[in-house]
Amino acid sequence: MSENKFRQIASAIEARIDRGQYPPNSRLPTHRDLADDLETTPATVAKAYKLLVEKGYVESFVGRGTFVKGKTELAQVIQAPDLETAYNFSILQPCLAQSLPMLQEAFSQASKVLSTELIGYTEFSGHPAHRAAGVQWAARYGLENGTPENTLLVDGAQNALSLLIIALTKPGDTIAVERLTYPGILAIASLLGRRVVGVDMDEDGMLPEHLKAVIRHEKPRLVVTIPSHQNPTGVTMPEARRKQIAQVIAASEVWLVEDDVYAFLNSETIPAICNWIPDQCFHITSLSKAISPALRCGFVKVPDSQVSVINAHIRANIWLSSPINYIAAAEMITHGSAFHVAEQQQQIARQRQRIAQSVLHAPYTASHGYHIWLPLPDGWRAERFVMEAKSRDVIVSSGSYFCPDSQESDHIRLSLMSVSSDQRLAEGLGKLDQLLQSEMNTLFHF
Incomplete structure (x- = not known):
């Protein structure tokens, strides 16, 4: 048995919690029931639950079981990268490098008119x-x-x-x-x-x-x-x-x-x-x-x-x-600079949509906005795809987070604006395209 198997199981349980399969305050399956479900041992599940307790996802009570703690999904939809080298496609924001000079000038002017x-x-x-x-x-x-x-x-x-x-x-x-x-x-x-x-x-x-x-x-x-x-x-x-x-x-x-x-x-x-x-x-x-x-x-x-x-x-x-x-x-x-920057952000978004269309081979409905709602190939589920992408330093948002009824999703959302440059955008999308073209691998095999 792989020494990291319990960590993989903990990641899978964490993803189920985040997409609502295990709602806040609900009781998790017993060690034996989940072990049967994941084809592992109760001892391995116990170690996974212990790790989730340490991470603050769940609480365990002697004689009562293990329960999901209340947790907002926003922290999972919009994620800070674990590494500076990560390609973060989870944040819907403008291209900040374009906005910074105008903001610096605006706050400089604002400081001159401050009054009591x-x-x-x-x-x-x-x-x-x-x-x-x-x-x-x-x-x-x-x-x-x-x-x-x-x-x-x-x-x-x-x-x-x-x-x-x-x-x-x-x-x-x-x-x-x-x-x-x-x-x-x-x-x-x-x-x-x-x-x-x-x-x-x-x-x-x-x-x-x-x-x-x-x-x-x-x-x-x-x-x-x-x-x-x-x-x-x-x-x-x-x-x-x-x-x-x-x-x-x-x-x-x-x-x-x-x-x-x-x-x-x-x-x-x-x-x-x-x-x-x-x-x-x-x-x-x-x-x-x-x-x-x-x-x-x-x-x-x-x-x-x-x-x-x-x-x-x-x-x-x-x-x-x-x-x-x-x-x-x-x-x-x-003074109109806000509208000028908004037009520039619109142009950047369109350019990045064109880059996405040239890199991604998976079919999707193109738009002119900041993001893509990307259907996954047959056999993939968003929860699994997000974990696989993260292992490649690519951060995406699971479609399950956008479902009011917490259903499983076969889509992911990709923000095209938060990656720092067109070159890094193409690199990150290339990694995703390779994953989309591959069969589900065994990285998280239980």
Whole structure:
């Protein structure tokens, strides 16, 4: 028996935990039952469980068994590389080298206009000039009727999602999302005790008829959609589909949250869903994907009836997003450099999509966004592929993390922007292509 066999088994159990096959607080199989399942010995399973206890994945109790500890999946979807030499395809972020000079200049200019007024507390969710910059940013990419009064400042889109779920739902309520969705939404719902149901999709995004059925049968309080370059599928809703989704929401008593952080990647401006249902829709955008996640600058356009409600939640949770960051953000937006960098990021994304198409032989639906939703060849499952790729210093995101119902997946998501250069991108994709073309090897054979 290989001395490292228990470590391989621990890795497999860890992956099952991460994709939800063993949910938080559930009891793991007995040593003997799992040994039978994996064709090994109870002693080897015991060593694997001990290793998982040490890593903080599980807890063991004498006489009761071993239980999964609560754990967010976000840490597994977005991973820091174990080695500086790793090819990290798990992080959806812009090409930071492109953004850095503009950020340095913006913060330099911001330091010159700091005042006691700007570094103190302010009413509502931020200074009017900073909220006006948010209006300008969102309007450029398809949102209408935003004003400094109904546009609120938050610490990025993730903070906006959390605040809105807290404000608009209560524990036990149902939230409807795309059948495959951003794991950050699932993590928030899990931590807050909200139930999540999936709405079917096609090549144009969320299906209106199935959304109707979900609203009728599941009675969600909230629907969340990512209409542009959807994470993880890469689908962008055309205008006609957006209008249909708006019509379904308008005929219900459900709130819609439109998370449109990737709208700047659209080759042509597409109207926001919120334009048709301003009284039922919350529109989220931010600078994280276009410029830098470190800015933590997010903008939420809310229905007029909900401004005071959401302001109260912002104040209770963060009180105030950093005006210093928003001084720099407003500088970039009002002088146009933010839009220039966003266009450069769009061009880089398209170039990297072309590189991926030239390197990868596996069939997939190409897009113009930051990532690829890649189907795996027959016989592969995402959990196994992720482990095999990591052994080659390539980090990818398992498709299972994007499933609200924790189903197994035969897809992986590849971010094309976080690798430092086109050359390293091609090298990392080449390693993945070799793995995709190979038969499942025996690296993790039990």
